[in-house]
Amino acid sequence: xxxxxxxxxxxxxxxxxxxxxxxxxxxxxxxxxxxxxxxxxxxxxxxxxxxxxxxxxxxxxxxxxxxxxxxxxxxxxxxxxxxxxxxxxxxxxxxxxxxxxxxxxxxxxxxxxxxxxxxxxxxxxxxxxxxxxxxxxxxxxxxxxxxxxxx
Amino acid sequence: xxxxxxxxxxxxxxxxxxxxxxxxxxxxxxxxxxxxxxxxxxxxxxxxxxxxxxx
Numbered sequence: 218x219x220x221x222x223x224x225x226x227x228x229x230x231x232x233x234x235x236x237x238x239x240x241x242x243x244x245x246x247x248x249x250x251x252x253x254x255x256x257x258x259x260x261x262x263x264x265x266x267x268x269x270x271x272x273x274x275x276x277x278x279x280x281x282x283x284x285x286x287x288x289x290x291x292x293x294x295x296x297x298x299x300x301x302x303x304x305x306x307x308x309x310x311x312x313x314x315x316x317x318x319x320x321x322x323x324x325x326x327x328x329x330x331x332x333x334x335x336x337x338x339x340x341x342x343x344x345x346x347x348x349x350x351x352x353x354x355x356x357x358x359x360x361x362x363x364x365x366x367x368x
Numbered sequence: 369x370x371x372x373x374x375x376x377x378x379x380x381x382x383x384x385x386x387x388x389x390x391x392x393x394x395x396x397x398x399x400x401x402x403x404x405x406x407x408x409x410x411x412x413x414x415x416x417x418x419x420x421x422x423x
Contacts, residue, residue, distance in 0.1 A: 248372065248386040248398040262388040298401035318418035356416055
């Protein structure tokens, strides 16, 4: 897949322009699955791209819903295929925000869980289920920016 | 904007239609990683994000 740098070089190997150009190359577009609870949201991928340099991956997603999600369902965003973190323990790997359109922006911490979930200040559960508990509706936007280690 | 759909029968995102804004070169399936064949190229719609954001 794609044209990102994944290492795997061997001693004595001649470095080609293609290999060198893959380091920090243009990010790759992917199609994230965004869910509210068990409900897969329909919508528009405003931006969903990733980059990789060896074992480090960056992902940024902005997804605008055109449909309704589950009431008070945990909101999740999938990683690019085959690029989940090497460790999915609960820890922060970036930021997670939700626009409840016409109401508020909610800002949280993106967790390394697979798929990505958001934790907001003072919450007793992941965003969507609590702090804020919400039902995703038309025009709501879910956005994440994460950086993490892969195997 | 383009639309794209993965046709691989064993993909968890099989037959889910995605609508993707902006540069649509090299769109990869998030479920199985295959390159998707976009269709229905059209202008990006204006965003209605819900709140004005000052530049």
